[in-house]
Amino acid sequence: MNDMTPTREEREARLEGMGCKRKRVEDIRFTQGKGNYVDDVKLPGMLHGDFVRSPHAHARVKAINTEAALKVPGVLAVITAETLKTVNLAWMPTLAGDVQMVLADGKVLFQNQEVAFVVATDRYAADDGINAVEVEYEPLPPLVDPFKAMAPDAPVLREDIKDKSDGAHGPRKHYNHIFEWTVGDKDLTDVAFRKAEVTIKELISYQRVHPSPLETCQCVCSFDKIKGELTIWGTFQAPHVIRTVVALIAKLPEQKIHVISPDIGGGFGNKVGAYPGYICAAVASIVTGKPVKWVEDRMENLTTTSFARDYHMTTEIAATKEGKVTGLRVHVLADHGAFDACADPSKWPAGFFNIVTGSYDFPTAHLAVDGVYTNKAPGGVAYRCSFRVTEAAYCIERGMDILAQKLNMDPAELRLKNFVRPEQFPYHSALGWEYDSGDYHTAMTKAMETVDYAGLRREQAARREAFKRGETREIMGIGVSFFTEIVGAGPSKNCDILGIAMFDSCEIRLHPTGAGIARMGTKSQGQGHETTWAQIIATEIGIPADNIMVEEGNTDTAPYGLGTYGSRSTPVAGAAIAMAARKIKAKAQMIAAYKLEVHEDDLEWDIDGFRVKGLPEKFLGMKDICWLAYNSPPPGMEPGLEAVSYYDPPNMTYPFGAYICVMDIDVDTGVYKVRRFYALDDCGTRINPMIIEGQVHGGLTEAFAIAMGQEIHYDEAGNVLGGSFMDFFLPTAVETPHWETDFTVTPSPHHPIGAKGVGESPNVGGVPAFSNAVNDAFSFLGSVHIQMPHDFWRNWQAAKDLGLIREPAAA
């Protein structure tokens, strides 16, 4: 070896593989305004479509007059349900086994529902056309409160199914009932509650919110009549699923549908589902023979394409006097809006809400979820979480705090007492999951030591005394949250979407000069897949990440995959990448053995190539092996070096973490200040720590927004009150707290590289940490549970309800 030979460290650094804070490949184009988002797609002769929407929450549509609209300059067509019926598309199937109106068919069921689709030469003309469409409505009584949905005299919402006694998920109890889903042992749980020394029961609501990525939902549809092919550019988190759905409902051969997800400006669950805009733009393109673009505005996005949460969770915990939990009972009333368009794996009407036992060793539990229809927008997407996992984490983490308060125990101590212990993994939960790995005590203890938890509690005690003495009007809250997520959907034995198993895929093709291209069934919306996927390949096969181009989102070139949501990309596609890379490595080993004239078993892997065991100078690098694969493969071996893997995970992965929030609240104004927020995440093997930290910052900011302000609220008439950024809270840099991040590493035993997924953990764990901080602040004054969102007004209201606000003396 001469002095120029790179050291092992230099060779490893050159790869920029797993564990490296590799700078993002995507940023070169994004920082220069050279991303390519859907609205940037401009085709010759392209038209624009836009919706006439209902002002009513519930009304009969008596007539739609399009005559005046068709005379507006630039307007070419107005599509209504009647038009769609000619192609059998007035209704579309939802991911949850229900059907949804594409355009109002006889009645409208929520405010801003799509009524007609105006197609025009540009977006301004389309808007003029909308104003000229005349719709005659006959208002019907609206149903807004989900608790009144199953009243005997409740208005009938879904006339199409009012006499149907069975839905997609079993029997229906009422014409506004969608499903009842139960899990767990009811009898055993009842016994636990009968025998319990201490119980708590509280209605814990998680308000309706919206993912609101900065780029709204949009598409461009272009139908080529000559070839009979439909090309769709769209903001799709799952492009292959969209292709299959289009093939099934439009009855087009699947090979003639080309779905392209270009750069996506954030998704957070909003861009998983299929929306009327996509169908209408496709039909409009078929009708007009021209490409048609549909772009939501923000009001449309917040009020129609999906929502998240709206879960009302009656939570009961049974425990011993010493604080050992003995049973959990949860009933959820789930408000699904006008159509059940929940984006869950098909067999899971309430997603994975049965992760609700959380990080605790409950000997028994029982869960029942009732889904109901109301006159609100349809949806129920996983807003930065695996399916209904945020709701479950919020439910149990508030529940544990309420139990701690009743037992007069410290909430962290109660958690430590009830954690699943490290030796119990793989752990079988009372509601049916097998947790893969975890070390909760280590994570919790590290978090408490880092923030000086004991010191904070001492400070709080002193400040509470000062408050009682009237020396301060500020109260201090410490919010503890310890979450266990379930992500990586999922094993084909129990996870599918419309019958398609939830595997994911990777195809890697190496080129002769030691470079290559890799394609996956996932689709990044900001997660940085182009950067991190190449890092996995770099470590696995010793080709520098810079030499691997990652491509996603084109259904013609990418292998079939189920897309990116529910933190599934790393657990599922990440595994497929490692498996595909290992197939390549196995072939590379045969090529190297032939060239080095030894048996394969005499070779060992060494960073970026193979070395003959015991003869360190006999080495063949991957770059050279790539050349040999195309130039002189061993006799009888096919040339080339590529592989594809479709990975069906054996289990979900279970990331976890300990979050602590310290907050001060002024009781006279309700104004809060987040003094400190510490987040410890354990996502198993860490691929790119820089990107993980970025994901945690972003997820915590969304958690902050939800807990402290977001709500899509409806008034009694069904008017939506959270329809713009004026009313729907998106924090700016000024309100957003400073984040402290930390980690432990407990790899997943069943994942090829031990990774678990992280993008959604901070939202799942963050919301209860904030809410627990607010509730903890008020708890010494006798408050048990204050509903989210904890904005200034509600904090002030909470103080007022506790008699803390002095009424001004009468003049």
Add this chain to the structure above:
Amino acid sequence: MAKTHVTMTVNGAQVEGLVEPRTLLVHFIRENLQMTGTHIGCDTTHCGACTVDLNGMSVKSCTVFAVQAEGAEITTIEGMANADGTLSALQEGFRMMHGLQCGYCTPGMIVRAHRLLQENPSPTEEDIRAGIAGNLCRCTGYQNIVKAIQYAAAKQNGVEFKEAAE
């Protein structure tokens, strides 16, 4: 609708076009000039994705009619790189500090930060947070955007950038 002729300077080049009086500047830039780096994220001038620099001020181009920009000097994200085509200090800062994820707010954020650093070459963290309060980001939580702008400020001031201890 009758159209009006407009002329302006965008990223140093003279441009012109025919627009309706109601045409928004952002649509003129994106559709007439086909510069699609400037984005649209809301209808109410809250998000700042459409921020451009107009006569030395940060403006949201969704709230300006193209006709109001007659004769104006405009810089968009496409005009932010160095003259030799390399990334500017801000663009480099955003990449080095992981100040972006989906990239949708990034052009507006960088254009705004560019003006902020003209107004205040050595801003504190608080100055930066207040200075970008008109630009929403859904991905990053802003912490790394603040660092990205601090990185650029240090580079422009010729001093070494030191990340604040976490």
